[in-house]
Amino acid sequence: IRNCDWSSDVCSSDLIRSLIKPIRAYHGSAYDFDRFDPSRIGTGEGAAAYGHGLYFAENEDVADTYRRSVSMLHATPEQWANEMWRRHTESAGGDTSKGLGHAFEHANESWQEAVGIPDAMDRWEAIIDHLSRIDSNNSRPPKRIGATYEVELPFSQDELLNFDNPLSNNVGTVAASVLRDHDPAAISQKTLREIESGDWRFISPNPQHGNPYHQAAYNVRQLARTKGGSQALQDAGIPGVRYLDDRSRHGYGNTSNYVIFPGSADSIRILRKYGVMGPAAAGAAAASQEQR
Secondary structure: OOOOOOOOOOOOOHHHHHHHOOEEEEEEEOOOOOOOOHHHEOOOOOOOOOOOOEEEEOOHHHHHHHHHHHHHHOOOHHHHHHHHHHHHHHHOOOOHHHHHHHHHHHHHHHHHHOOOOHHHHHHHHHHHHHHHOOOOOOOOOOOOOOEEEEEEEOOOHHHOEEOOOOOOOHHHHHHHHHHHHHOHHHOOHHHHHHHHHOHHHHOOOOHHHOOHHHHHHHHHHHHHHOHHHHHHHHHOOOOEEEEEOHHHHOOOOOOEEEEEOHHHHHHOEEEEEEOOOOHHHHHHHOOOOOEO
């Protein structure tokens, strides 16, 4: 099943997918594209903090927040003005005039906060200038910048390495074995045997020598962050990583983010994309997209 061509009718059948229980997830981007390109890994906002791969969110709002932040990093003052107008119009229940007024207030407050920082002041003055040219009575805000992708990841939650607790299941045990093969100094043979047997859960480590299991978990995480390490994990049958998103870490939910290692990019199925970016970024969109 794992070697399936996921664009084919056979592999995309309900029967095959019911055996795998694929993950429904979302990806926010500044660009418009039709497939995920592993060569773009590392060119996005993040720093591969949770693994070397393509990043997705179980919570759609998390992906949309990333779309907005990464898109606005590359936005022109005109795009900033239009995006502010669009967002404030949505908050005003669709009232374009009220939305424009709120956008002006927001921009002016930001300009005041930027006093003494010449580049920031110039940028906010340009944004305010573009806001002043908007005719809210005879036009509507343009579409939002960037795009959000709803995707299907052909893996179950249990197949992914649990970044928050790497040694908690069989996947973690496999990862520890990969770590030993990849870097024998990162985990001793004794510690690996105890992880494989499950005995490590009942052993009290000698405080004078630290906790070898905590160190092993840390080293597994480090392994997933590197290009060579992610490849080694994937070769062992681990397609990626899962970890709790920021809201869930603070007790406001129980949703995860996912990192899919590069070799599995072609198996990611885009179900829909929405909110395609503004015209200024269109030239770059056909050829590239950012990935964390």
